[in-house]
Amino acid sequence: xxxxxxxxxxxxxxxxxxxALQDIELAIEPGxxxxxxxxxxxxxxxxxxxIGDLIQPTSGTVTVNGKPAPRARADHDxxxxxxxxxxxxxxxxxxNVALPLEVLGWDRSRRKTRVDELLELVELGGFGxxxxxxxxxxxxxxxxxxxxxxxxxxxxxxxxxxxxLDEMTRExxxxxxxxxxxxxxxxxxxxxxxxxxxxxxxxxxxxxxxRPGRVADVVEIDLPASRGALTREETRYFELxxxxxxxxxxxxxxxxxxxx
Amino acid sequence: xxxKRLALVALAAAAAVGILGTAAGAATKAEGSQxxxxxxxxxxxxxxxxxxxxxxxxxxxxxxxxxxxxxxKPGGPNIVPEQVVAxxxxxxxxxxxxxLMLSRAKGIPxxxxxxxxxxxxxxxxxxxxxxxxxxAKMKGKKVANWLFGNEFEVFAALAKYGMxxxxxxxxxxxxxxxxxxxxxxxxxxxxxxxxxxxxxxxLEAKNPKxxxxxxxxxxxxxxxxxxxxxxxxxxxxxxTDYLKSSTNRDTAKKFIAASHQGWIYCRSxxxxxxxxxxxxxxxxxxxxxxWQMNEINALVWPSPSGIGIMxxxxxxxxxxxxxxxxKLKKVPxxxxxxxDLAAAANAMLKAKGLDVTGKNWKxxxxxxxxxxx
Amino acid sequence: xxxxxxxxxWAPAAVVLVLTLVIWQETIAVFDIKRFLAPQPTAIASxxxxxxxxxxxxxxxxxxxxxxxxxxxxxxxxxxxxxxxxWRGVGRALMPYAIAASAVPIIAFAPITNAWFGPFGKTSKMxxxxxxxxxxxxxxxxxxxxxxxxxxxxxxxSYAAGEIDIFRRVRIPTALPLLFxxxxxxxxxxxxxxxxxxxxxxxPNALGVLIxxxxxxxxxxxxxxxxxxxxxxxxxxxxxxxxxxxxxLRGPSTED
Numbered sequence: 001x002x003x004x005x006x007x008x009x010x011x012x013x014x015x016x017x018x019x020a021l022q023d024i025e026l027a028i029e030p031g032x033x034x035x036x037x038x039x040x041x042x043x044x045x046x047x048x049x050x051i052g053d054l055i056q057p058t059s060g061t062v063t064v065n066g067k068p069a070p071r072a073r074a075d076h077d078x079x080x081x082x083x084x085x086x087x088x089x090x091x092x093x094x095x096n097v098a099l100p101l102e103v104l105g106w107d108r109s110r111r112k113t114r115v116d117e118l119l120e121l122v123e124l125g126g127f128g129x130x131x132x133x134x135x136x137x138x139x140x141x142x143x144x145x146x147x148x149x150x151x152x153x154x155x156x157x158x159x160x161x162x163x164x165l166d167e168m169t170r171e172x173x174x175x176x177x178x179x180x181x182x183x184x185x186x187x188x189x190x191x192x193x194x195x196x197x198x199x200x201x202x203x204x205x206x207x208x209x210x211r212p213g214r215v216a217d218v219v220e221i222d223l224p225a226s227r228g229a230l231t232r233e234e235t236r237y238f239e240l241x242x243x244x245x246x247x248x249x250x251x252x253x254x255x256x257x258x259x260x
Numbered sequence: 261x262x263x264k265r266l267a268l269v270a271l272a273a274a275a276a277v278g279i280l281g282t283a284a285g286a287a288t289k290a291e292g293s294q295x296x297x298x299x300x301x302x303x304x305x306x307x308x309x310x311x312x313x314x315x316x317x318x319x320x321x322x323x324x325x326x327x328x329x330x331x332x333k334p335g336g337p338n339i340v341p342e343q344v345v346a347x348x349x350x351x352x353x354x355x356x357x358x359x360l361m362l363s364r365a366k367g368i369p370x371x372x373x374x375x376x377x378x379x380x381x382x383x384x385x386x387x388x389x390x391x392x393x394x395x396a397k398m399k400g401k402k403v404a405n406w407l408f409g410n411e412f413e414v415f416a417a418l419a420k421y422g423m424x425x426x427x428x429x430x431x432x433x434x435x436x437x438x439x440x441x442x443x444x445x446x447x448x449x450x451x452x453x454x455x456x457x458x459x460x461x462x463l464e465a466k467n468p469k470x471x472x473x474x475x476x477x478x479x480x481x482x483x484x485x486x487x488x489x490x491x492x493x494x495x496x497x498x499x500t501d502y503l504k505s506s507t508n509r510d511t512a513k514k515f516i517a518a519s520h521q522g523w524i525y526c527r528s529x530x531x532x533x534x535x536x537x538x539x540x541x542x543x544x545x546x547x548x549x550x551w552q553m554n555e556i557n558a559l560v561w562p563s564p565s566g567i568g569i570m571x572x573x574x575x576x577x578x579x580x581x582x583x584x585x586x587k588l589k590k591v592p593x594x595x596x597x598x599x600d601l602a603a604a605a606n607a608m609l610k611a612k613g614l615d616v617t618g619k620n621w622k623x624x625x626x627x628x629x630x631x632x633x
Numbered sequence: 634x635x636x637x638x639x640x641x642x643w644a645p646a647a648v649v650l651v652l653t654l655v656i657w658q659e660t661i662a663v664f665d666i667k668r669f670l671a672p673q674p675t676a677i678a679s680x681x682x683x684x685x686x687x688x689x690x691x692x693x694x695x696x697x698x699x700x701x702x703x704x705x706x707x708x709x710x711x712x713x714x715x716x717x718x719x720w721r722g723v724g725r726a727l728m729p730y731a732i733a734a735s736a737v738p739i740i741a742f743a744p745i746t747n748a749w750f751g752p753f754g755k756t757s758k759m760x761x762x763x764x765x766x767x768x769x770x771x772x773x774x775x776x777x778x779x780x781x782x783x784x785x786x787x788x789x790x791s792y793a794a795g796e797i798d799i800f801r802r803v804r805i806p807t808a809l810p811l812l813f814x815x816x817x818x819x820x821x822x823x824x825x826x827x828x829x830x831x832x833x834x835x836x837p838n839a840l841g842v843l844i845x846x847x848x849x850x851x852x853x854x855x856x857x858x859x860x861x862x863x864x865x866x867x868x869x870x871x872x873x874x875x876x877x878x879x880x881x882l883r884g885p886s887t888e889d
Contacts, residue, residue: 049787054787054790054791073791073793074793075793076792076793078791079791080788080791082784082787082788084782086782086784086785086788088785088802088803090806090809090882099792099802100792102802103792103793103794103798104792157791338845340849340851342851343851346667347667347670359849359850362850362851365851366851366852368851402753404753407837407842407849408845408846408849408850409846409849409850428837428838433837434752434753434834434835434836434837435752435753435831435834435835435836435837435842435846436834437744437747437752437833437834438834441748442751442752442834445751447751447752447753448753586850
């Protein structure tokens with residue numbers, strides 16, 4: 001059974017009468033890392049939010065683990081990470097990570113064990129008592145990821161999580177994310193506008209075109225599962241980057257043709 | 261700080277207006293056939309029959325015939341006439357003698373030049389059904405007074421019966437508001453009431469049980485005069501500096517003469533004086549002012565030694581009470597007043613054939629009206 | 634911060650204070666300003682010392698009224714903000730009136746609250762202080778409750794958190810800094826409300842009555858010392874709430 005199944009999904013925003021998404025068809029299998037890439041305004045973030053049941057589609061269906069999206073959200077199937085780490089400054093790092101567990105009603109000792117485990121996972125052991133503003137942007141994002149993973153969601157939804165970070169930090173966090181993904185065995189849907197990042201991280205890249213947002217192409221990333229710094233220097237990596245870029249440009253031309 | 265600055269600005273503005281006003285006044289004066297001396301009188305309280313004599317003197321032209329152009333400034337809750345006169349914004353003021361004594365003790369050089377009221381109008385009132393018909397029975401009760409230096413007669417009365425009102429021992433003192441609602445609602449056991457004002461306000465109110473006005477039968481009225489702790493109240497005062505010049509002394513004498521003439525006029529023209537007061541826009545209506553005029557006449561008349569002439573015994577009693585409850589270091593002496601100006605003024609009036617003692621005056625019968633209307 | 638640094642930080646303010654007092658003192662002496670306009674600071678200080686027990690007791694009495702009004706007004710302000718943040722429709726319907734009401738010079742109600750609650754007790758003064766405290770606390774709290782970042786709400790919704798959870802864990806903590814801003818304004822207003830209320834009648838051992846009465850009996854130094862006591866209570870109240878704020882709020886200080 002697919003983790004996510006999207007069928008004939010259309011989203012029209014009433015305000016301004018914008019057709020954000022049109023006839024999206026997409027299935028994501030367990031353990032996959034799927035990136036959504038496209039020009040701004042292609043509806044990739046909207047699609048992510050519809051999967052996460054934060055926005056309702058105009059028509060079509062979204063099924064997560066065989067359940068409708070609202071049901072999946074109620075069952076705590078989602079872990080979400082946004083571009084902004086959204087850490088609460090009135091909570092310590094550990095308490096930020098524990099936030100979803102509090103909502104889920106975990107008891108204190110169980111929370112503590114889990115938070116320690118997660119901080120180790122994101123290599124922030126010993127930072128639990130720090131305040132969020134004492135951490136760098138990259139560290140804050142790792143806290144946000146730990147928080148999203150805290151209750152072991154089936155699906156990790158990430159909306160341009162590294163978009164605001166510098167290139168160096170971003171590449172380092174890409175590696176971290178791959179390691180965490182492998183360790184947590186979760187399924188990831190990842191929104192980005194960086195081709196390099198999409199190719200490096202994903203098992204599949206969904207290329208979208210804008211106005212209306214549609215799936216322009218799906219590129220299978222057949223790089224080996226264990227990736228490292230050297231992956232970015234492999235010929236296959238460059239070929240795939242080129243392939244995604246061309247798909248994006250094709251999508252853009254398609255946009256213009258539609259516009260005319 | 262802001263308030264202080266505001267006060268300074270206000271002072272500056274007042275000064276500017278004063279200069280302009282004087283200039284404008286001078287211009288009109290020059291045009292007139294007779295040159296009038298401009299003086300200002302600061303009243304203790306808002307326009308009402310309590311000050312009818314001064315309004316009558318102005319309206320009937322007594323001031324003008326003495327060569328005076330008098331501006332009468334009404335008072336109010338935050339106006340202290342002694343401060344206004346000492347600050348030079350008025351030449352003459354009307355206030356209780358106790359306030360004058362206090363201000364002198366605090367180094368403000370003022371002097372009483374006519375003790376217009378020779379009796380106290382202050383009473384303590386209670387509801388008859390409370391059974392509190394003497395000051396002694398006020399022990400442990402809640403007694404209201406306006407304070408602000410108006411409390412001495414009442415404090416002396418309570419102290420006479422073993423209470424310590426200054427320290428809220430044996431009796432609870434509360435600050436009386438400017439209307440009598442609190443008394444009608446029985447929020448205090450006893451209230452201070454002037455015969456000419458607050459007492460009438462109570463009598464002008466309807467008893468919700470009967471739907472009729474309250475009457476004297478519903479009340480115990482304990483006069484400070486009877487308790488023996490009465491003090492002298494309304495007097496005309498000015499600064500000692502002002503009287504240093506002989507021109508000003510002459511002006512003061514004329515001012516007193518015209519004012520006394522106003523009071524003599526109101527003694528025999530109750531209704532007309534009420535009309536004069538009403539024309540000057542009092543807060544309370546005709547019925548109330550008529551009652552008040554009659555009661556005020558009773559505080560001025562009869563005046564055996566002549567209106568405005570200080571009674572040394574009454575002065576001494578007042579001084580002793582003020583010294584005790586105003587926490588003065590020494591009892592005010594006779595330097596706080598002078599009678600020569602009032603005597604000279606009365607001589608002028610007698611020469612005109614006016615009766616300055618009112619020995620034949622009889623109090624009129626005035627009925628209260630609902631709401632004082 | 635070291636004690637030395639702290640001392641240095643306060644030095645300019647202390648210099649201004651001392652200079653102001655010296656200029657005040659000397660101006661009065663040099664220009665022979667009348668005592669009832671402004672007594673000399675030294676005279677006020679010595680009067681304060683002589684009558685400290687009476688003045689501080691009066692201050693305490695008035696402070697109790699202020700505190701009561703503060704508690705009532707702030708509680709109602711917070712409660713109203715919670716209701717309006719939860720049911721926005723109600724808020725949209727009521728907000729224009731709340732703003733209009735806050736423009737009414739509340740102090741003008743002092744004689745009316747005296748009529749409602751009796752002029753002699755503490756209740757009427759508490760009522761004025763409460764009304765004065767209500768608006769800044771209400772407006773600030775509501776602003777805090779509704780100024781939550783949308784991402785924070787999305788995050789909570791992704792956990793399927795209910796409205797109550799969102800209120801407890803996001804809206805209220807977000808609103809706290811603004812709530813404290815409102816509370817700090819309210820400390821000062823509550824003292825003003827209590828004192829002004831006393832100007833319209835009250836217990837003789839209340840500060841407002843004392844200031845007003847001493848002015849009328851020419852004890853100007855007492856009146857000024859009373860004003861000083863009112864300031865001191867107001868500042869102490871403000872600092873107490875500020876200290877509470879420092880304890881309650883984690884996060885980078887916005888003042889430094």
